[in-house]
Amino acid sequence: MLDVTLIVLCAGNSTRFEHKTKKQWIRIDNIPLWLNVTQRLASFSNFAKIIVASHEDELNYMKNFTDDFTFVKGGETRQKSILNSLEFVTTKYVMISDVARACIPQNVIKNLLDQKNCADCIVPILNVTDTVIYETNTINRDEVKLIQTPQLSLTSTLKKALNTNTEFTDESSAIKAINGTIKYIQGSNESKKLTLGNELEELPCLKEPSNNFFTGIGFDIHAFEDNKEMFLGGVKLPYDYGFKAHSDGDVLIHSIIDALLGACGAGDIGEFFPDTDLKYKGIDSKLLLEHIVRFIYNVGYEIVNIDTTIIAQKPKINPFKHEIKNSLSALLNIEKQFINIKATTAEKMGFIGRAEGLAVQSIATLKYYNWKQK
Numbered sequence: 001m002l003d004v005t006l007i008v009l010c011a012g013n014s015t016r017f018e019h020k021t022k023k024q025w026i027r028i029d030n031i032p033l034w035l036n037v038t039q040r041l042a043s044f045s046n047f048a049k050i051i052v053a054s055h056e057d058e059l060n061y062m063k064n065f066t067d068d069f070t071f072v073k074g075g076e077t078r079q080k081s082i083l084n085s086l087e088f089v090t091t092k093y094v095m096i097s098d099v100a101r102a103c104i105p106q107n108v109i110k111n112l113l114d115q116k117n118c119a120d121c122i123v124p125i126l127n128v129t130d131t132v133i134y135e136t137n138t139i140n141r142d143e144v145k146l147i148q149t150p151q152l153s154l155t156s157t158l159k160k161a162l163n164t165n166t167e168f169t170d171e172s173s174a175i176k177a178i179n180g181t182i183k184y185i186q187g188s189n190e191s192k193k194l195t196l197g198n199e200l201e202e203l204p205c206l207k208e209p210s211n212n213f214f215t216g217i218g219f220d221i222h223a224f225e226d227n228k229e230m231f232l233g234g235v236k237l238p239y240d241y242g243f244k245a246h247s248d249g250d251v252l253i254h255s256i257i258d259a260l261l262g263a264c265g266a267g268d269i270g271e272f273f274p275d276t277d278l279k280y281k282g283i284d285s286k287l288l289l290e291h292i293v294r295f296i297y298n299v300g301y302e303i304v305n306i307d308t309t310i311i312a313q314k315p316k317i318n319p320f321k322h323e324i325k326n327s328l329s330a331l332l333n334i335e336k337q338f339i340n341i342k343a344t345t346a347e348k349m350g351f352i353g354r355a356e357g358l359a360v361q362s363i364a365t366l367k368y369y370n371w372k373q374k
């Protein structure tokens, strides 16, 4: 076993990527990019431990994919994500890579490891072959290098180097700033960083997503309560009662949230918005659905369609179906034709039949966001 921990940084926001999905979540066949990249790097050597720094909103979801890695909550910046991850590193050396460098070849890893005793930080670089200007002046391009990841650092030196308020864009710059030694090795064109959406075309190692569809069901039930407004699908209904609930009790939205989470394998509404958390007391469920829809897109899916059945003796749902559909269409960011709302009574049986509450069943279908066709 090597005395080296591998950290793969996957906690970014992909703001420059300009796709609906975050870059770490685009699917390569059925595998999210972060898993594809981490498994690929892991297969190149016998690392003592592998740490994946994940965005806090995605940490639990990432854990569903594998037990092979240690997942650590990232920070607001790349450097903060490294610092959080370093707390779990006990090896003498640490190799840090960006998920954004998706196609790193094996020989780069081998060359880094071969040089591990040569300096405090070993860094792959590329020469520049184009003419380079700084502001309007041509500069000597032989003195310009492009710095890549992964970089291999002495853990103790890196911890010392990052113990500062200065933000560095890579580990070698931080280590240089405390007069640590740097060894540059040949990088690779294949290690190109994926920053902008159109750069996907330049990464031939990435296979397009599978055409699979994913289905999830959701169910929710709430009792009526006096002196409350009733919301269904984000629409206020003129009824004598509202719902007894920790949130605004929008049972239709809650069942759709569970159907969406079911389809992408992300658990249920309570894991995202615990009803013990005061933050969600009386909350407008539209905000919860908006959060979940953003999550669904961020982690690599598109919504295909939603079908729901509202089981209610009262109130009458038919007069409001159109308005509810419009509301859901805006919240889900899909056209109305892909949303269906059905209503049925309980034939006066049981508590629904006695108009003490109502229940909703929903089904959602998702597909992967096809980044190749955008």
Ligand SMILES: Nc1ccn([C@@H]2O[C@H](COP(=O)(O)OP(=O)(O)OP(=O)(O)O)[C@@H](O)[C@H]2O)c(=O)n1
Pocket: 009, 010, 011, 012, 013, 014, 015, 016, 017, 024, 053, 074, 075, 076, 077, 078, 079, 081, 097, 098, 099, 100, 101, 193, 194, 195
């Ligand atoms: N708070 C952050 C910010 C970035 N990263 C990671 O650092 C690497 C380099 O960052 P970049 O390519 O800039 O990714 P993003 O920060 O996601 O992109 P953007 O700046 O466009 O938002 C990526 O692997 C990214 O996931 C991280 O782990 N934590």
Ligand SMILES: C[C@](O)(CO)[C@H](O)COP(=O)(O)O
Pocket: 078, 098, 146, 147, 148, 149, 169, 170, 171, 193, 195
């Ligand atoms: C670390 C890095 O990949 C080296 O080139 C680069 O500095 C990361 O920059 P970003 O702005 O965080 O993508």
